[in-house]
Amino acid sequence: MNLDFSNLTLPQIFEYIRIGIIIFDFLLVAATIHIFMKAIKIRPRFRADINRAPVLTIRKEELLEKWNAIMEKYTDGKPDNLKIAVIQGDAMIDGILKNAGLKGEHMADRLDNIEPGELKSFEDLWRSHKIRNNIVHNEAFVLNKQIAETAIKGYEKFLKELGVLTSQ
Secondary structure (H helix, E strand, O other), X not given: OOOOOOOOOHHHHHHXXXXXXXXXXXXXXXXXXXXXXXXXXXXXXXXXXXXXXXXXXXXXXXXXXXXXXXXXXXXXXXXXHHHHHHHHHHHHHHHHHHHOOOOOOOHHHHHHOOOHHHOOOHHHHHHHHHHHHHHHHOOOOOOOHHHHHHHHHHHXXXXXXXXXXXXX
16 A cells, blocks of 8 residues: 655645544544543542441541530520521531532532532532521521521531441
8 A cells, every 4th residue: 555645735744633633633532531430430439338437437426516506596486596606517517518528618619529429418408508508608597496496407417427426
């Protein structure tokens, strides 16, 4: 097979170059997809398994003390104490997420790094965090006992899933 390129015109050369670039682009896209699929398999997962989280076992007593103080404020029922309970509950959970190695500047960023299927209490946790955000950022937001209970129950469900609290 003898290839003779001497008779090619400039538009033909450009067409071959264009086809070569298109093939190269497809190869780059395929390689990117392949690398992305490999990266998904090895990315760290957030696991709500107390046996895999030695930080939680060391801090369990401290977390229980914090939670009990939050629950005292919540059961008091005064509007200001309800707000404080929700805000402190959110801060406590955010600390746990930070210690679990989830990246992000804010709690919402850390929650975005959790796949909903990785955590049974995911939706409840998001709902609780949104309530906290309304308390902090929306002056017109009125927190009543029922809304506060929704937030506290979301945090409680997360803590039970981690094994910090026991189901009663």
